Amino acid sequence: MAEVPHIPVLSAEAMGxxxxxxxxxxxxxxxGAGGHARALxxxxxxxxxxLDRDRHALACAAQSLAAWRDRVDLVHADFHELDAVLDARGIARIDGAIADLGVSSMQLEGDGRGFSFKRDEPLDMRMDQxxxxxxxxxIRETSETELADAIFRYGEERHSRRIARAIVATRRDAPVETTGQLAAIVRRAMPNRGWRRIDPATRTFQAIRIWVNRELxxxxxxxxxxxxxxxxNARVVVVSFHSLEDRxxxxxxxxxxxxxEAIIRILTKRPLVASDDERDRNPRARSAKLRAAERIA
Ligand SMILES: C[S@@+](CC[C@H](N)C(=O)[O-])C[C@H]1O[C@@H](n2cnc3c(N)ncnc32)[C@H](O)[C@@H]1O
Structure with missing residues (x-):
């Protein structure tokens, strides 16, 4: 798999x-690739x-954290299972936690994962393969209404019904199995408004990715x-990349x-966003929002 380095977002702010x-x-x-973990x-x-639900990410993290291998425990797990992971290790309390949500550059841009409309490959999109x-x-098994709802809800795509109709019309003849096929269907289904800043398939791909991975x-x-x-007094930091997650x-x-009954104190009245400089260096940082809180009881 061609490797695309993942640059951690808002790292200095998170470490603060x-x-x-x-x-x-x-x-x-x-x-992910262990960028924030290295800084920790x-x-x-x-x-x-x-923790990561992507085994490939864990392999990358193991390499990038090799210098601390004796003090690092890497686990293939969904962080929604954190209670069980901690219990299995006899750990009651932790001194800090970070969740940098969504997908990594390695997933998005790496070959063979099916997350991107920039190349034609099998339509997988699972973080945990x-x-x-x-x-x-x-896409093969879902009704047109459910497809439209997912594209609308997770992609905030206002042409969701049109897109779902086009997908269902295409799959009657042949299954939609590649990123290239899906991107072409979406682009054709959109009303033609000339030049666009972002590819018309962007929102639909985001929606289907969130849906496949049940990210919310x-x-x-x-x-x-x-x-x-x-x-x-321990802290949690969460970095999110779209408004549904941040909400x-x-x-x-x-x-x-x-x-x-409060158990935390919020440390970020408003979410932190990346500086202009970071946005220029790392386009992934453009939509990032960081929120932090501290345990009080
Ligand atoms: C934005 S990347 C994290 C990058 C990392 N902070 C770094 O500096 O390299 C998100 C990672 O979280 C993983 N992930 C997303 N949702 C997850 C979940 N519910 N449980 C465990 N891992 C998850 C993805 O597989 C991906 O590797």
Whole structure:
């Protein structure tokens, strides 16, 4: 697989909140290529537990964290299973956690994963290639209404009905099995408005990726589990890349920080965004929002 380096987003800001120099056990819920994890270890974390549901990401993280191999535990797991992962290791409390949501550049741009409309390859899109239905299977088996709803909900695509109709019309003759086929169907289905800043397939590809990986399902509960596992004064940082995700982070933090039962204090009144300089250097940073909170009880 051609490797595309993943540049961590908002890393300095994330480390400012995580404060790894305090030492202790930190959890990287979405270790990816290990960029944030490296900064945690270099910054003074004593131990690190790194999770990812993509085995390829874990292999990359193992390489990039080789210098700290004795103090790093890498686990193939969805961070929604954090309770079970910690229980299995006899860990009650953690000293910090980071979740850098969504997909990595390695997934998006790497060959053979089926996330990108920039090349023609099998339509997979699963972060965890050992489980669940591929995008091609979902597209084959879903009704037109469900397809349209997913494209609208997860892509905020206002032409979702048109696109779903075109997909269903095409699949009557032959299954939609490649990224190139899907991109061509979407582009043809869109009203022709001349030059566009982004490819017309962008929102549909985002929607199907979120749908395939159930990226929003159970996110609020998973964030609550992270907060409940934090030791007193320990912090959680969440970086999100689209408004649906950010809304869930914001609402969950608010709910956990409200009233007599509050367990966290929100450290970011407004989400942090990347500087112009970072946006120029790393286009992935353009949509990033960082929120942080601290355990109080
Ligand atoms: C934006 S990348 C993280 C990059 C990482 N912070 C770095 O600096 O290299 C997101 C990673 O999270 C993983 N991921 C997304 N959702 C996940 C989940 N629910 N559980 C575990 N891993 C997840 C993806 O497979 C991907 O490798």
């Amino acid at each position: 909140y995580m404060a790894p120099e305090r030492g202790g056990l930190f959890v990287d819920c979405t270790i 270890m270099a910054g003074g974390a004593t131990r690190l537990l790194g 050992s489980a669940g239905a591929t995008a091609a299977e979902l 399902d159970g996110l609020a509960t998973a964030l609550e589990v992270i907060c409940r596992r934090l030791a007193a 869930i982070v914001k609402q969950t933090f608010r709910a956990l920080g409200r009233g007599h």
